[in-house]
Amino acid sequence: MDYLEIEGGCKLSGNVTISGAKNSALAVIAATILSDKEVTLTNLPNVVDIRTLLKLLTMLGAKVEHNDTVAKIDCSTISSTRAVYEIVAQMRASILVLGPLLSRFKHCEVSLPGGCAIGQRPIDLHIKAVEALGAEVTLEQGYVVAKAEDGLKGNKIIFDKITVGGTENALMAAAMADGVTEIVNAAKEPEIVQLSEMLNMGGAKVEGIGTGRLKVHGTNGKPLDFSEPVEIIPDRIEAGTYLCVGAITNSEITLDKVNVEHIQTSIEKLEAMGCDFYIKNDSVTIKPVAELKGVNIVTTEYPGFPTDMQAQFMAVATLASEDSLIEERLFENRFMHVSELNRLGADIWLKGNVAAVRPVKELIGAEVMATDLRASSALVIAALAAKGTTKIRRIYHLDRGYDRLEEKLSNIGAKIVRKKS
Ligand code: EPZ
Numbered sequence: 001m002d003y004l005e006i007e008g009g010c011k012l013s014g015n016v017t018i019s020g021a022k023n024s025a026l027a028v029i030a031a032t033i034l035s036d037k038e039v040t041l042t043n044l045p046n047v048v049d050i051r052t053l054l055k056l057l058t059m060l061g062a063k064v065e066h067n068d069t070v071a072k073i074d075c076s077t078i079s080s081t082r083a084v085y086e087i088v089a090q091m092r093a094s095i096l097v098l099g100p101l102l103s104r105f106k107h108c109e110v111s112l113p114g115g116c117a118i119g120q121r122p123i124d125l126h127i128k129a130v131e132a133l134g135a136e137v138t139l140e141q142g143y144v145v146a147k148a149e150d151g152l153k154g155n156k157i158i159f160d161k162i163t164v165g166g167t168e169n170a171l172m173a174a175a176m177a178d179g180v181t182e183i184v185n186a187a188k189e190p191e192i193v194q195l196s197e198m199l200n201m202g203g204a205k206v207e208g209i210g211t212g213r214l215k216v217h218g219t220n221g222k223p224l225d226f227s228e229p230v231e232i233i234p235d236r237i238e239a240g241t242y243l244c245v246g247a248i249t250n251s252e253i254t255l256d257k258v259n260v261e262h263i264q265t266s267i268e269k270l271e272a273m274g275c276d277f278y279i280k281n282d283s284v285t286i287k288p289v290a291e292l293k294g295v296n297i298v299t300t301e302y303p304g305f306p307t308d309m310q311a312q313f314m315a316v317a318t319l320a321s322e323d324s325l326i327e328e329r330l331f332e333n334r335f336m337h338v339s340e341l342n343r344l345g346a347d348i349w350l351k352g353n354v355a356a357v358r359p360v361k362e363l364i365g366a367e368v369m370a371t372d373l374r375a376s377s378a379l380v381i382a383a384l385a386a387k388g389t390t391k392i393r394r395i396y397h398l399d400r401g402y403d404r405l406e407e408k409l410s411n412i413g414a415k416i417v418r419k420k421s
Pocket of ligand 1: 127
């Protein structure tokens with residue numbers, strides 16, 4: 001099993017180019033199912049989750065040409081609508097094929113995705129959304145079996161809880177439905193905006209883009225035509241992660257190809273901790289600060305502070321000069337990184353869904369274990385500032401969502417090597 005070996009304490013400097021957003025790319029790839037013509041996607045991140053979803057489309061019968069950041073996907077040849085357990089178990093975002101398969105083929109069977117380290121991850125809201133459009137959904141031997149023999153019909157979908165994936169499935173289900181669908185309490189993440197704009201371009205008119213109330217004019221069974229290439233938006237979580245690298249190592253680093261609008265909360269929180277920034281077009285430079293102040297964070301849906309940045313900020317807070325309080329409101333178990341950060345000498349205490357981070361003078365390198373994608377990046381951040389050597393095991397978690405992490409960090413002076421045990 002691969003592990004990362006990091007020599008901490010180095011000053012970093014230079015530029016990091018931010019890749020395309022994994023979480024937007026996954027929804028965009030699923031949306032190509034709605035077309036019977038070839039679609040070109042660009043600026044894809046080179047990460048495992050993207051390859052997994054492209055493999056699923058291939059298993060369904062689609063033709064996929066994929067190199068590094070570009071994919072050409074032709075779903076005219078899809079011959080199966082059964083997303084098998086072996087793939088869905090690897091990546092729960094495979095559930096995003098539910099809406100488009102149902103909308104285009106009027107039936108599908110998608111394995112129930114497992115939970116994961118951060119929580120139970122139910123899909124009840126996804127099912128409620130497609131049932132509102134007339135689908136009949138049953139659970140059979142671990143599979144969600146959805147049928148709509150007469151096709152989906154436009155209707156009102158009210159989400160009592162904001163769900164990114166649920167909103168994406170609702171949008172894609174509504175895209176080829178007969179009539180207009182209104183989605184109330186929709187997620188507003190940048191990936192929802194990108195998906196909505198893509199569906200618009202493909203011929204399903206979407207109104208209210210960027211708001212919590214979306215209106216989708218379905219094509220009534222006519223496949224969408226994504227005639228223009230779709231360029232994946234920059235990854236706001238990758239960008240926030242590298243800003244945290246700069247903050248904890250007291251280094252001046254510049255991120256290129258970012259969307260500054262999408263990382264406002266990360267910038268604002270690091271400013272509150274004492275960091276300065278220089279912003280020019282799609283580049284952001286973080287200026288070092290000798291002493292970081294404590295920070296208070298409550299995770300919430302976009303445009304609030306993202307849960308996907310919670311672990312990374314906790315790592316930075318371990319070396320602040322004051323206490324920090326971090327409350328996780330979206331997932332019930334997203335503190336798996338706490339015990340591993342404490343192994344590096346941090347002083348973090350948990351009470352329910354609140355973590356109290358008390359300042360320590362230094363972190364000391366140790367052997368630690370990654371538990372989920374963002375927890376892994378928090379351990380890398382801490383290791384870069386820890387004294388001595390840190391070994392991070394189970395880094396397959398990292399490979400799911402960070403494109404060429406070691407290369408990008410080495411290019412700005414980090415001593416980081418991937419080794420085999
Ligand atoms: C997406 O997951 C992201 N994944 C997650 O990023 C991110 O943490 C999450 O949104 C929140 O921003 C992808 O986009 C592939 P949700 P998703 O549905 O869609 C509950 C990463 O690190 N819920 O918005 O699964 C759910 O349990 C990953 O890149 C239901 O109760 O998240 C959670 O408490 C981790 N029923 C809350 O809603 C449902 O049917 C938010 O979940 C669906 C969700």
